[in-house]
Amino acid sequence: MPMVERLAAAGTDLVVYARRPEAQATLDGLGVRHTAELAEAAGGADVLLLCLFSDKQLTEVDQPLLSALPDGAVVASHVTGRASTLQALAGRFPGVQLVDAPVSGGPGEILAGKLTVLLGGAPEARARAGAVIRAYSDPVIETGELGSALAVKLVNNFLFAANVQLAAAAVKLGEALGIDPAGLLSAVNVMSGGSSASGRMGTGAEAGDLDAFANRIGPFMKKDVAVCLEQADERGVDPGLLLDVVRQGPLPLL
Numbered sequence: 001m002p003m004v005e006r007l008a009a010a011g012t013d014l015v016v017y018a019r020r021p022e023a024q025a026t027l028d029g030l031g032v033r034h035t036a037e038l039a040e041a042a043g044g045a046d047v048l049l050l051c052l053f054s055d056k057q058l059t060e061v062d063q064p065l066l067s068a069l070p071d072g073a074v075v076a077s078h079v080t081g082r083a084s085t086l087q088a089l090a091g092r093f094p095g096v097q098l099v100d101a102p103v104s105g106g107p108g109e110i111l112a113g114k115l116t117v118l119l120g121g122a123p124e125a126r127a128r129a130g131a132v133i134r135a136y137s138d139p140v141i142e143t144g145e146l147g148s149a150l151a152v153k154l155v156n157n158f159l160f161a162a163n164v165q166l167a168a169a170a171v172k173l174g175e176a177l178g179i180d181p182a183g184l185l186s187a188v189n190v191m192s193g194g195s196s197a198s199g200r201m202g203t204g205a206e207a208g209d210l211d212a213f214a215n216r217i218g219p220f221m222k223k224d225v226a227v228c229l230e231q232a233d234e235r236g237v238d239p240g241l242l243l244d245v246v247r248q249g250p251l252p253l254l
Contacts (some may be wrong), residue, residue, distance in 0.1 A: 002107045002110035002111045003110055003135075004016055004030065005030065005111065006111070006113060007132070007135045007136065008030050008032050009135075012132065012135060014032050015033045015034065015035060015041050016033070016035075016041065017034070017037075017038060019036055024036075038061055038064040038068070039064050039065070039067075039068040040068075041065070041068075042064075042066070042068040042069050043068045044070060045069060045070075045073055046074070047075075047129060048065065048066075048069060048073060048074070048076070049076050049078065049101075049132070049133070050076070050078060051079075052079050053223070054081060054223060055079065055082055055085045055227075058077065058079050058085065062089055066089065066092075069095075069096050072095070072096070073097070074096070074097045075089075075097070075099065076099040076101040076129040077098070077100055077101060078102060079102070080150065080153055080154070080157065080227065081227055082150070082234075083100065083150045083151065084147075084234065086098050086146060086150075087146060097121065097122060097125035097128075098125070099119055099121035099129045100121065100147060100148075100149040101117055101119050102117075102153035103116065103118075103137075104116040104118075104153070104156065113135070115138075116137065116139055116140075116141065117133050117137040117139075118141050118149035119133075119141065119143065120145060120148040120151075121145070121149075126142050154224065155228070157221070157224040157225070157228065158224075158225060158228045158239065158243075158246070159242065160196065161221050161224070161246045162242050162245040163196065163197035164251060165246055165248070165249020165250065165251060165253065166249070167185075167195060167197045167198040168201070168210050168251050169249060169250055170184070170188070171208060181207075181208025182207040182208035183208075184208070185202025185207060185208055186207075188202070200213075210250070214251045214253075218251070221253045222252075225246060229243070
């Protein structure tokens with residue numbers, strides 16, 4: 001919904017696929033057109049933005065959506081999934097241009113227009129997708145051909161997962177030395193040992209609570225780590241030390 005708010009504020013001509021009554025009511029309040037029909041959401045669109053959780057969800061809606069698009073339309077997928085999924089879609093729907101557009105950030109960054117978005121695909125398709133996506137994103141980073149943005153995002157998320165495990169291990173070490181987790185993270189985050197992982201672990205009401213942190217990020221991290229491992233396996237690549245850290249850390253991220 002924050003993406004929709006930013007797009008609407010930029011004057012973008014929108015049609016949003018919405019099933020739940022509460023979502024429909026919010027869209028009505030924003031003056032944004034919506035439909036509960038997938039084909040109607042895509043029909044006539046110049047750019048189709050897909051923001052779903054997984055490849056599984058994407059493959060549940062790809063046929064009615066992409067088959068309703070006019071020739072030449074651009075499809076930008078924010079899904080953190082496998083490049084092979086999008087490459088298969090490109091083969092099934094040759095009349096549309098696919099762009100992988102994984103994101104880094106959350107609702108706060110979106111509302112501020114500061115979401116990081118990576119774009120992979122043909123240059124013209126990246127340009128057309130970026131022109132719309134910049135309503136809620138800065139920076140927008142073009143990475144090259146289709147699938148390249150997902151590769152960058154998956155490596156980033158695997159590195160983040162490893163950093164999360166290291167930060168959690170540091171919290172446990174601190175506890176063993178009699179240091180309060182929240183206090184430790186507060187200090188570390190302004191020192192040389194701080195990281196994006198320790199920063200996120202040390203903020204909010206759950207600061208220093210490893211179980212609460214794992215419960216919040218676990219479903220997303222597990223999914224992305226699994227996808228990265230699948231991608232590496234497809235290419236015959238050994239993740240090496242990163243996998244060792246993620247596997248041996250104190251949080252259940254595998």
